[in-house]
Amino acid sequence: MRLFVSIDLPRSLADAVAAVQDDLRDAEGLRFVDPTRAHLTLKFLGETDENRVEEVGEALESAVDAADVDPFEATVGGLGVFPSLDYITVVWLGLEAGGERTTRLAEAVERETTAIGFEPESREFTPHVTLARMDDSRGKDVVRRVVRGTEPTVGTFRVEQLRLKQSVLGPDGPEYSTVRQFAL
Numbered sequence: 001m002r003l004f005v006s007i008d009l010p011r012s013l014a015d016a017v018a019a020v021q022d023d024l025r026d027a028e029g030l031r032f033v034d035p036t037r038a039h040l041t042l043k044f045l046g047e048t049d050e051n052r053v054e055e056v057g058e059a060l061e062s063a064v065d066a067a068d069v070d071p072f073e074a075t076v077g078g079l080g081v082f083p084s085l086d087y088i089t090v091v092w093l094g095l096e097a098g099g100e101r102t103t104r105l106a107e108a109v110e111r112e113t114t115a116i117g118f119e120p121e122s123r124e125f126t127p128h129v130t131l132a133r134m135d136d137s138r139g140k141d142v143v144r145r146v147v148r149g150t151e152p153t154v155g156t157f158r159v160e161q162l163r164l165k166q167s168v169l170g171p172d173g174p175e176y177s178t179v180r181q182f183a184l
Helices: 011-022 050-067 099-115 137-149
Strands: 002-008 030-032 039-047 072-083 088-097 129-134 153-159 161-170 173-183
Touching: 002 099, 011 072, 011 129, 011 153, 039 099, 039 129, 050 099, 050 161, 050 173, 072 099, 072 137, 088 099, 088 137, 088 153, 129 137
Parallel strands: none
Antiparallel strands: 002 039, 002 161, 030 129, 072 088, 072 153, 088 129, 161 173
16 A cells, blocks of 8 residues: 555535646646645655554554644645755745644654654655646746746635555546544
């Protein structure tokens, strides 16, 4: 099973996410993420034996307890790229509010999952919602212009849970399903 831990955006924000993607449509070389599947990835676990789901669930329950974060409001907005505007691989929306609590949750998830043998993340956590992946640099100038000249606010939603999700790769992109939920 290919697993990750996420905070899912509600479908009510999908049209606003799509509107931001529309600003980038002229950028060649971008593969857009389905806005109805928008989420913040807290930890990508990768291929995981199905027999470990219970162990992972226990680790995530411990992470939620350790983070000590009550349900909160998060506001999605602002644009960014990874790794830099000189070499773009991912275009994303950030968090204008709720980032500190999201980071606290991600750090607790990181501690608990590495404690049971998952690979530690090599980069510092940045709360973000992936909008598109850049396959080549043809549209780099368009992406730079939009990122530098736009400060979109997508909307606010209530974060009440983390989800352990399964990702199945298919010809039309990944399909996600929720394996378990963990209330804050």
